[in-house]
Amino acid sequence: GAGVSQSPSNKVTEKGKDVELRCDPISGHTALYWYRQSLGQGLEFLIYFQGNSAPDKSGLPSDRFSAERTGGSVSTLTIQRTQQEDSAVYLCASSIWGAQYFGPGTRLLVL
């Protein structure tokens, strides 16, 4: 079956611009996670959605970052007024019964 998809695969933007990253989870998966991974570094948790519960936003690094999940399915991560330090790979994972399945990621470069 179809896995997790993310778009765009690559995004180059200028400092100060807003960007939106999209995640389509595996159908039927109730949980969705966003992570950030800088080059050579580990996974940095950003935000977690579980069903209709309030999201766990504890990993968002600043108020420039926000995310929503519409209809319990597609999620959008928005970064406002991007900074060069936001450059990283943004990974989405959907989950059921604990195991997480990752999308291919969006590689964001802020110039």
Add this chain to the structure above:
Amino acid sequence: QKEVEQNSGPLSVPEGAIASLNCTYSDRGSQSFFWYRQYSGKSPELIMFIYSNGDKEDGRFTAQLNKASQYVSLLIRDSQPSDSATYLCALYGQNFVFGPGTRLSVLP
């Protein structure tokens, strides 16, 4: 103490040898344990999960869990150069936590 600890490596083993990757954790309430493999430039891929104490085998991979010692390991038998990657330990208890990963290099 960090929630999940792994030796960052690199762990180098010769082709055909057994690679042993270790992970310790602090949350005794953790219920599920996962091993992910991440090739350079790619996203993590789930390779094994284990819930109960003891060993779980899948092909060349064996996951070992010891909840009393708060320890989970992954053994890779007959290591191949294609196994060279970063291996991430993860656990699920109150929330999902990833370790920092161990870089494995299998030398031909």
